Amino acid sequence: MSETNPTAGLVVVGNEILSGRTADANMSYLGQALGALGIRLVEARVVADEEASIVEAVNALRARCTYVFTTGGIGPTHDDITSACVAAAVGRPMERNKEAERRLLAFYPPEKVNEARMKMADMPVGAELIDNPVSVAPGFRVENVYVLPGVPRIMQAMFELLRHRLKGGAPLRSKTVVCYCGEGEIATALGAIQKDHPGVDIGSYPFMRMGTPGTSIVFRSTDEAAIASATSALLEETRSRGFETDEQMLA
Amino acid sequence: MSETNPTAGLVVVGNEILSGRTADANMSYLGQALGALGIRLVEARVVADEEASIVEAVNALRARCTYVFTTGGIGPTHDDITSACVAAAVGRPMERNKEAERRLLAFYPPEKVNEARMKMADMPVGAELIDNPVSVAPGFRVENVYVLPGVPRIMQAMFELLRHRLKGGAPLRSKTVVCYCGEGEIATALGAIQKDHPGVDIGSYPFMRMGTPGTSIVFRSTDEAAIASATSALLEETRSRGFETDEQMLA
Known part of the structure; x- marks a missing residue:
């Protein structure tokens, strides 16, 4: 935010x-x-x-x-x-x-x-x-x-x-992308995406479902364009490496 | 404790x-x-x-x-x-x-x-x-x-x-008494019991079940005799005032 x-x-x-x-x-x-x-x-x-x-x-x-x-x-x-x-x-x-x-x-x-x-x-x-x-x-x-x-x-x-x-601020948007890979597989790329998008909080949350590792990547910002740009950068990375993804618009 | x-x-x-x-x-x-x-x-x-x-x-x-x-x-x-x-x-x-x-x-x-x-x-x-x-x-x-x-x-x-x-301490005991009355009904008595039992942490947690108010009183201490004494004092109070109670030994 x-x-x-x-x-x-x-x-x-x-x-x-x-x-x-x-x-x-x-x-x-x-x-x-x-x-x-x-x-x-x-x-x-x-x-x-x-x-x-x-x-x-x-x-x-x-x-x-x-x-x-x-x-x-x-x-x-x-x-x-x-x-x-x-x-x-x-x-x-x-x-x-x-x-x-x-x-x-x-x-x-x-x-x-x-x-x-x-x-x-x-x-x-x-x-x-x-x-x-x-x-x-x-x-x-x-x-x-x-x-x-x-x-x-x-x-x-x-x-x-x-x-x-309460006096609020610009509404906070968030977007979650689920990547079907361990978080260690995309950690380096995510770090670079975070550096390129300082106005977006990028969180990474690993999980294990039915024995398959995955990582939920959460983008949070008041700037929707910045979220869209960070999301695109992640999807480009995952596509190029053959990891499946799933996008969820939560808020 | x-x-x-x-x-x-x-x-x-x-x-x-x-x-x-x-x-x-x-x-x-x-x-x-x-x-x-x-x-x-x-x-x-x-x-x-x-x-x-x-x-x-x-x-x-x-x-x-x-x-x-x-x-x-x-x-x-x-x-x-x-x-x-x-x-x-x-x-x-x-x-x-x-x-x-x-x-x-x-x-x-x-x-x-x-x-x-x-x-x-x-x-x-x-x-x-x-x-x-x-x-x-x-x-x-x-x-x-x-x-x-x-x-x-x-x-x-x-x-x-x-x-x-980890180097622990004397094990902590706790005892819960459920009183079927609003916590405001027994607050004064509980305050006096707390004053008489400084080595016992006494917590009071009101609830509402099926429209009936109740209060869980939790006694916590490393000193079992002190818990027993505080519990007796509470039960004497509730009995004298006609409130139903229920005792639970949790730990």
Whole structure:
């Protein structure tokens, strides 16, 4: 993707991801959804439910990226510390957000209201709410940091509601060519094609299917003409060497 | 897990993970496999195929962790730069590793040998090989950094061969109790139980099944008696409040 496209960083908060108990599903969703907006996800960090780790990751990525997203750690329990850590990272005090409080009080029957649940309305001063159409408790944005929950179906529903607020870049195109040869057979040619097409990210992913080696070559760029040129160069190489190929237009 | 257990960091190298094209499968495998050895995965970073990002991630994690693992970026193509980046991170020159070269030359028929493939034998000076029982090209260890491929079945086979070299800690036990109530109902009690059991990591994971809310409470520690005590405290709370529970011994 172009160097001028906006960038994003992701902080996945959760001991359960690091222990392997739960496989993260938010990274690939956000990578794709941001890419479709022309925003390049440049780094993701998975950190434990510990203040120092969360603050450090948020600060490292918000200094480097146009947008930072966090997932996880915004529920009612003792291990939900993301909101307070984001407040610490941006140097703002926490407060009970009046509108978030109103929504929670409207949602829970009076006998279900308790301090642990109301803690979900505590946010950094100046936070802008992100609507939660599934379970009401809102996320928030403060500066360039977007704080989302970890449960994938809730996170995704909330991202759909906030995506129009993000300023995207030129849309990212990608094209995949499958070559039926080992990646070592075309590595030298691919290196030369990459050198000739600096505006295209060329990725090479080997596979083995039914005992036959193959390589998926993925071309990604905002410049369709450059993708077409790089693809032609690859197909010329594979044709001249008798390797079969298969083209897929994915996005 | 105990503060005295060894720790690990993971650097996942790959544009394809960040773009969402490929879902990472190595993090949860390594989180579980390391946990079984009593080694706590404390942070994972997913970085692009760019030297500065890889070097920074390796150096940040190797300073903080007992072990660092990298996955991805050690094949024959232009985007495979992990080995050179790890050499830069530890401040050692690259060289063609004689034993790795011998293995590659023994594996490929002469007409399949080319410079791109032989590049897979280039490693930092002093690298110790990690055997690859699937596709021969070895990984390596240098200082406390273990360099592994990205293809999950190959990475896993290689990890199985190197795990006996790692010095583990007291084995980690975990116990899961499923409570049939919203997590906000037991959040206050759980916070108190966590305070009374500082040696146990208590995680709370809400779910919704067939329209009924529930919460999985996961207790993790090297101290079985502490897990049993924390579990009893939770069950006393849920019994007194009439919430149904279900206990699962997972590991």
